[in-house]
Structures are given as C-alpha cells and as structure tokens.
Amino acid sequence: MSSKPDASTKILGFKYQEMVALKECFEAKDGTKIYLECLGDVSDRKTSTEVKHSIKDDKKLIDTHIDFWKTLSNIITEYDTFRFYDKFILHTTAEIKAGSIFEKWKELNKTDKKKNILAITSNDTIKSYYNNVKAFDKKELENLLEKFEIKDNQESAKEYYKKILLNHPAIKNIIREPNREQFLCSLLGYISRELIVSETFVWEIDIDSFRNNFQSYVNQYQIEDLNFPISNATADLSSKENFHFVNILEHIQYERKIGTSMNNYLKASESQIKMIKARASLCENLDNYDEDIKDDVLELKVSHLDQLTDKCNTKEKSRRFFDDSISQISSKTTIEGVRNIRSYYPKGRLLHNIEIKAIDINLKLEDESK
Incomplete structure (x- = not known):
C-alpha cells in the first residue's frame, strides 16, 4: 500500500x-x-x-x-x-x-x-x-x-x-x-x-x-460573437460642464455638435460596459479598438496641422478636423468577437479619446503631437 x-x-x-x-x-x-x-x-x-x-x-x-x-x-x-x-x-x-x-x-x-x-x-x-x-x-x-x-x-x-x-x-x-x-x-x-x-x-x-x-x-x-448591446442613453445637457470634450467643442465654437456628441459618448460608454459584463475576455479587444481609433485620428491630425498658417482661423480648421475625424472612423464597426456594431460606437469612442486627453482636436500651430 x-x-x-x-x-x-x-x-x-x-x-x-x-x-x-x-x-x-x-x-x-x-x-x-x-x-x-x-x-x-x-x-x-x-x-x-x-x-x-x-x-x-x-x-x-x-x-x-x-x-x-x-x-x-x-x-x-x-x-x-x-x-x-x-x-x-x-x-x-x-x-x-x-x-x-x-x-x-x-x-x-x-x-x-x-x-x-x-x-x-x-x-x-x-x-x-x-x-x-x-x-x-x-x-x-x-x-x-x-x-x-x-x-x-x-x-x-x-x-x-x-x-x-x-x-x-x-x-x-x-x-x-x-x-x-x-x-x-x-x-x-x-x-x-x-x-x-x-x-x-x-x-x-x-x-x-x-x-x-x-x-x-x-x-x-467556439463562442459565438457577442451581439452588440444597444444603448438608448440620452444626454442631459445640464451636465455638459462635466465633460472635457464639451469644453473643447465650445472652445472651437462648435456648440451645435455638443448634443449629438454627448449622446454618442454616453451610448458608446454604456454599450462598452455591457459588453465587458457579458464577456470579460473582450477587454483587450475593446482596448485595442480604442487605440486603433486614436492612431487613425492622430495620423489624420498631422495632415491638418500641415495645412495651418499664421493667417488661418484655427477654430474653423479645428471644426473641419473634428468632422473629418468623425467621418474617417465612422466605418470602423468591426471588433473581433462582436457583431452588429452600431455606428454610434466608433464616434463615441473617438470622444472617449478626447475626454481622456489622448487626442486634442483644438489645432494649434505649435502642436506637434496630439
């Protein structure tokens, strides 16, 4: 024994x-x-x-x-x-x-x-x-x-x-x-x-x-791809002062974009939380997605900065940069492990990058990085 x-x-x-x-x-x-x-x-x-x-x-x-x-x-x-x-x-x-x-x-x-x-x-x-x-x-x-x-x-x-x-x-x-x-x-x-x-x-x-x-x-x-969880969150404009990206939009005189931007930001944030709760293994994919959006927009920013001159209206140029950024990332509706991603998500995650100051949409002549 x-x-x-x-x-x-x-x-x-x-x-x-x-x-x-x-x-x-x-x-x-x-x-x-x-x-x-x-x-x-x-x-x-x-x-x-x-x-x-x-x-x-x-x-x-x-x-x-x-x-x-x-x-x-x-x-x-x-x-x-x-x-x-x-x-x-x-x-x-x-x-x-x-x-x-x-x-x-x-x-x-x-x-x-x-x-x-x-x-x-x-x-x-x-x-x-x-x-x-x-x-x-x-x-x-x-x-x-x-x-x-x-x-x-x-x-x-x-x-x-x-x-x-x-x-x-x-x-x-x-x-x-x-x-x-x-x-x-x-x-x-x-x-x-x-x-x-x-x-x-x-x-x-x-x-x-x-x-x-x-x-x-x-x-x-095999785990089936997660069906994108839709958010119906809406913005309370009385709380807009709490958001950094709102302050930036106000600074470049783009107030008419604030309501839509807040809606996209809040919807994207809520959908992200739902995705992580449903499947924690998606965290890395979602972080990589945010990073890809940041890289794309910062690359676009370089071309906009190259067009600045001393005589430019930088606020107007900043508004065009913001619009071009939204346009460029709107089609990024692919995340590994997730299907049926709604168009508000990439827009909201761009605003997330602005909110955490990873991207500055306020163009300045001396700006060389963000």
Missing part, C-alpha cells in the same frame, strides 16, 4: 511536465517543435527546461539539492548538443532557501555563480554530479551558468492546471468557462497522443500541427 502514493506522485510529475509543455505550445513560434523527455524535460532546441514537481508545500532548494546538481550535470554531459542553446531553465515547485547559493541567483554574474557552486561541500547524494561539474572546463561552466535560470516556487500541478492553463489567454479568450476544462483535457490528451503514435519514439509536438488540431478542438466549443 505504501508504494502506491509514491508511484502516483511520480506519475503526477510526468503529468506536470506535460502541462508545462502545453503552455510552451500555446506560446511557441510558428514552425517550431516542442520536445518532451529529449534535450531536457521540455525543449524547443533553443531553451531546455527541467521540470521538477513536489507535493510538499514547504520544499526548499538548498545548496545540495539533487534537482539542481543533476540538471547541471546532465547539461554538461551532453554539452556538445547543448552548446548553442540560448537558455537553460530549472522549473521547480521548490522555493529557494534563504542564505543558499541560489539566493538572488538572477542578480549574480556568471563568475560569482561559478565560485558559489564550486565552494559548497558535496555529499553522497550529489557526489557524482558535483564531481562532473567540478571537472568541467571553468570558462565553459561560466558560459553555461550565464544562461542558467532558476524558476523557483512555481505552482504545483493542481494550481498550475487551474491558474495557468485554464486561465491562459489561449483558452480563456475563446472558450466559455463551463467548457474550458473539457477543452483543456482534449489538449493534454493530444500531448500524450503524440508520443503514442510516434514511429520513432521521439516525443515531439509540431507546433503547426498542434495549431491545426487546436483549431479543430476549438470549433467544437
């Missing part, structure tokens, strides 16, 4: 490795491959990651911790293969012990790292690994240690599954919450399958193939 928990924890360690590999697949560049149990626990032939999992919450990475010494020794043993790697990572759920040689590892230079690890007192557990490291060329050891990162205190398997994978943007932004766990399990099954069907017994994940399969899984759970 006592051996079963030990076997289970070892299997859990392998499953944890698969989960780390899956996250790498989410973030890998097109055309690459992710290897498991080859060139390190997880590798893309540029970065090699050793994945160490412990079920103990208080596990500490001490000077003579076998996970570090075995990892370093293995790299040295296969150094001809690893020589041109950019990075080596020890990904561990253990926490670096205060006062150990690993404390402030990121801040140490390669020479100090070498001195610290060679100065420790070896023991029977790490003796063979330590001797292998000590016998290695010291200059090459420094170069290796310069590339060696320690990611300590990483989430345990259960937390990694819940916090990192289920909440990864690759899943969270496209799969409804009730379906995310089932979708994730499909992807983890795909990772295991690639070893089972391998004719060479090399466990590799071709990222292009992974993305094709990912999309086929997504199609089963």
Whole structure:
C-alpha cells in the first residue's frame, strides 16, 4: 500500500511536465517543435527546461539539492548538443532557501555563480554530479551558468492546471468557462497522443500541427460573437460642464455638435460596459479598438496641422478636423468577437479619446503631437 502514493506522485510529475509543455505550445513560434523527455524535460532546441514537481508545500532548494546538481550535470554531459542553446531553465515547485547559493541567483554574474557552486561541500547524494561539474572546463561552466535560470516556487500541478492553463489567454479568450476544462483535457490528451503514435519514439509536438488540431478542438466549443448591446442613453445637457470634450467643442465654437456628441459618448460608454459584463475576455479587444481609433485620428491630425498658417482661423480648421475625424472612423464597426456594431460606437469612442486627453482636436500651430 505504501508504494502506491509514491508511484502516483511520480506519475503526477510526468503529468506536470506535460502541462508545462502545453503552455510552451500555446506560446511557441510558428514552425517550431516542442520536445518532451529529449534535450531536457521540455525543449524547443533553443531553451531546455527541467521540470521538477513536489507535493510538499514547504520544499526548499538548498545548496545540495539533487534537482539542481543533476540538471547541471546532465547539461554538461551532453554539452556538445547543448552548446548553442540560448537558455537553460530549472522549473521547480521548490522555493529557494534563504542564505543558499541560489539566493538572488538572477542578480549574480556568471563568475560569482561559478565560485558559489564550486565552494559548497558535496555529499553522497550529489557526489557524482558535483564531481562532473567540478571537472568541467571553468570558462565553459561560466558560459553555461550565464544562461542558467532558476524558476523557483512555481505552482504545483493542481494550481498550475487551474491558474495557468485554464486561465491562459489561449483558452480563456475563446472558450466559455463551463467548457474550458473539457477543452483543456482534449489538449493534454493530444500531448500524450503524440508520443503514442510516434514511429520513432521521439516525443515531439509540431507546433503547426498542434495549431491545426487546436483549431479543430476549438470549433467544437467556439463562442459565438457577442451581439452588440444597444444603448438608448440620452444626454442631459445640464451636465455638459462635466465633460472635457464639451469644453473643447465650445472652445472651437462648435456648440451645435455638443448634443449629438454627448449622446454618442454616453451610448458608446454604456454599450462598452455591457459588453465587458457579458464577456470579460473582450477587454483587450475593446482596448485595442480604442487605440486603433486614436492612431487613425492622430495620423489624420498631422495632415491638418500641415495645412495651418499664421493667417488661418484655427477654430474653423479645428471644426473641419473634428468632422473629418468623425467621418474617417465612422466605418470602423468591426471588433473581433462582436457583431452588429452600431455606428454610434466608433464616434463615441473617438470622444472617449478626447475626454481622456489622448487626442486634442483644438489645432494649434505649435502642436506637434496630439
């Protein structure tokens, strides 16, 4: 009976490795491959990651911790293969012990790292690994240690599954919450399958193939685009003094645009709030949309500024700039994940940019940016 928990924890360690590999697949560049149990626990032939999992919450990475010494020794043993790697990572759920040689590892230079690890007192557990490291060329050891990162205190398997994978943007932004766990399990099954069907017994994940399969899984759970939530908000002109964009319109003597502008601004703001409440994953898309409007209008502004002269009526030119800006962005009724966007939304988000002072529609000869 006592051996079963030990076997289970070892299997859990392998499953944890698969989960780390899956996250790498989410973030890998097109055309690459992710290897498991080859060139390190997880590798893309540029970065090699050793994945160490412990079920103990208080596990500490001490000077003579076998996970570090075995990892370093293995790299040295296969150094001809690893020589041109950019990075080596020890990904561990253990926490670096205060006062150990690993404390402030990121801040140490390669020479100090070498001195610290060679100065420790070896023991029977790490003796063979330590001797292998000590016998290695010291200059090459420094170069290796310069590339060696320690990611300590990483989430345990259960937390990694819940916090990192289920909440990864690759899943969270496209799969409804009730379906995310089932979708994730499909992807983890795909990772295991690639070893089972391998004719060479090399466990590799071709990222292009992974993305094709990912999309086929997504199609089963795809979230339909959100139908744009219409707002019927209307402006209370008695509160117009509270709005910066109203003050600007008054300054350029465009009072007749104030009522319509306030309506567009309030409707767009209410619709945005409704979209975020309905689907929080749209936040980034909506922010990008506002940013695109700002960029378009600021680019248009440059051409209007070029036409200014000392004899210009800048208020009249500012009114034309405002009209041209409204005209240019009115057709921007496409947001990823949203359908049937109403024409008031881009106009209202332009006014939002003016309200937060990201855009100034009051043209001045000395104006060079906003």
